[in-house]
Amino acid sequence: MSAAGTDWRSTGPWDAVVVGGGHNGLVNGAYLARAGLRTLILERRPVVGGAAITEELRPGFQFTTFSYALSLVRPAVIHELDLVRHGFQPLVMPSTFCPMENGDALVLGPDRGENLTEIARHSRRDADAWLQYQHDLTMVSRALQPIVDAAPPDLLDPSPEARAELAALARHLGGLEPKVLNDLVRLLTGSAADFLDHYFETEVLKGWLSASGVIGSRLGPMSPGSGLVLLFMHLGQHDGDLGSWSFHKGGNGGFTQVLARAARAVGAVIATGAEVANVVTAGGRATGVVLADGTEVPARVVVSATDPRTTFTRLVDPGELPAQLVSDLGRYRYQGVSSKVNFALSGLPSFPGLGDGRDHWRGFTNIAPSIEYVERAFDDAKYGWYSTRPFIDCAVQSVLDPDMAPPGRHVLSCFVQYTPYELKGGASWETEREPMADRVQATLAAFFPGFDDLVLQREVVTPLDIEQVAGLPEGNIYHGELLASQLYWFRPALGWARYRTPIEGYYQCGSGTHPGGCITGAPGRLASHAVLADLALRRP
């Protein structure tokens, strides 16, 4: 530990204090430090990473407790923060495995022609549709890249600069091919099911694709709004390939450790076990923070990497904020529906339909054999209960990354929906956690005979755990749902989408700001631009 690491309490005042060492806090702190600001990142827990951590819960077995895959990390963040030098190593998934209830499966891999053959095995018509679907989605995703990488233009600012930004956005959208614009609107407003039905007839293909439209959202694939989430999940890239996903070396905790090294390398100081109680303000300006232990940390600028509810109602007195903002935040929806059930396994699960092969385990394994399967799983959640037969996104990360488990053993990360944060009838996750995980395990055992015999250990992470451990309200993995009404100009609230807050010197950089959740680093990066622009303006 460097001297700065041990002495951070007495080495103020800081130019900038970042509240929360999740991935966006680390990114933001790194950008601020890189610009020359004396920057302190304060993390409540003993490890940085927030919801992107890797924990060795059993000797040699690395569990990705919460977040478990990467795609949306912005290329600008990778290159501007020189992440490769600090160990950035995404292992791009070469396969997707969708087991079916009849024992067959859909397995897609890295080869275009092989995939067409595999899809044609299920439907010859869908092979053509697959190419068109991928093309159409890529065109929309590409059109959105510059929008993801810039702060939303200010709708309310009449200045010529702000008007010019709005005009540039209009020009960009107006310059799209008409079909791309049409597809964009269909995805932003419609359901994943409607969008997919237009292309495909194969249930398992649609089931898999529709599932990406409900990740982290209290939506079924037939709900309007699921098209937007499906699109969001396709906005990332690896090696220039839009929509591709990876496991980071060492899990997503491996990724946030890369960010921490990158932040330290440019001079940021990271303090763990340092919980911020509140932001200190004087005369409408932020002047620093007070820790839960009473330590005062003065700073010119405070940036909150926490979610909007924490940023605006817990770290500061909402009485200091405009009533409209407080009211808007009151209807900002979290309502988490996701859980994780993670396993240490003595061996690779078996799927008789694919024999002894193991190549199909090198990416996501998707338990969502049809749109109806996912929608019925959602039905349970609509009325306040967890799914009888849940949608499960499985990842045996140890197949791609042998560092995740001892030789021959495996870790299986399962993302589970639906498990609503609020259970009906006053039921509690404290009592329902194991029964819920039993359903997950039974579902896995139904697809993978003998699964139960492989289980060495099971970790259950309910929405309540996500809230209490990772600090994400109601267990929503995005710091608030990815609804059209909560994105872009409206994330987290109209008038406050450009990372500033009504309190001068107080900023927001969490996933509750544009462009939203998942591991993108974009809010952290874009918020740093706002901070640095304001500091430059205030300089004499």
Place this chain on the structure above:
Amino acid sequence: MLRHTPFHSRVAAANQTQLWSHWSGHLVVEQYQLSERWEHAAVRNAVGIFDASPLRKYRITGPGAEGFLARLLARDIRRCAPGQAQYTIWCDDRGFVDEDGVVFRLGPEEFLLTAYDPNLALLAGRAGALPAAAGKVAIEEVTDELGILAVQGPRSLAVLAKLADPELAHLRPFELTAARIGSAEVTISRTGFTGDLGYEVICGAGDAPEVWDRVSEAGRPHGLVPFGQVALLIARIEAGLLLYRVDFQSARRAENDEQRSTPFELGLGWMLAGIDDDSRPFVGRRALLRERDEGRSRWVMMGLAVDQLAYDEAHRAAGVSPPYAFHPVHTEALVYDGAENGDAVGFTCSFVYSPTLQRHIALARLTPGAAVPGRRVALEFTVNHRYVRIGATVARNPLFDPPRRRATPAPLPPGLAP
């Protein structure tokens, strides 16, 4: 008639794609799996095996062998003790590089030299012309008698130490040891062409299938995959390792001096640390001394790191998805000074998208004035059928150089360290 390597039965069974290429008259695997990128990723993340058997191999023995090689090779073989190996080159009298290879010193008077092309006439001729070597050097081609299996990647030690010899961890880069894999007597050297932690297993041709089987079996729980030519050639560009007939041409088979290059021009000047030692008048020394002392080098081989964000943006702004060069491009492209409309300052020899470095990279020969680390240059690409220049930064090779490549004792992966 294309020949098979000693590993052919195993290689053929593992080749899922049936994509083959030819290497010195041998059938070799282009890529085993549908994703060449995943084979490359396994080398950087776990462990891969590669059949390097088509390399020519010459056994050079006798009391005059060291003196002969000291005269032939530009790098001083006298500094290579038994149990060590050297990456080396040989030049013509004008100091132009003829070929490169690895020389393994198996004993005081026993060497094994690898090369891409046939060199027997050259070796025998040079030996014959050296009075001191007369009757004291035997040169024999043993290409077909030996198989070479490269075991490369961060888990290569974990696989081989358990299988062959736990003391391998203490082998330094370019050291070798006798070992046993199953019933096969082998030589294991800490060498390879990937720039990663890695080893090469040299075995008798008849033992090759057993070596492959035992290494594969031991490697399975470590994520071992066989990797083909494409993955190797991505890795070697990242590692700044030159490829004969791509990055340089044989001096004696080149058509003019533009095609010829000297060790200094190839970034191999470090091999000539002992050039001032008059006791070793190796072939090409006088010309190389003159080149060095008069500053007559025309080029310097450097690495280029393309501005990937600018590359992506130039395409996106033109309304197209950026094409990534997942397969190495071995055709030459001009390199310009970084200023607007700058003049040409060199040319690329090898170009590829590096998944490890998350950007396109190149090995390029630049004029000495431009060959400065950090210097801004530009590469020309076509975007929507128009030439567009995109920025790149000059860097020293290798562009990718993980500490595990050199660390001794070599590191074991987390959880497996003793």
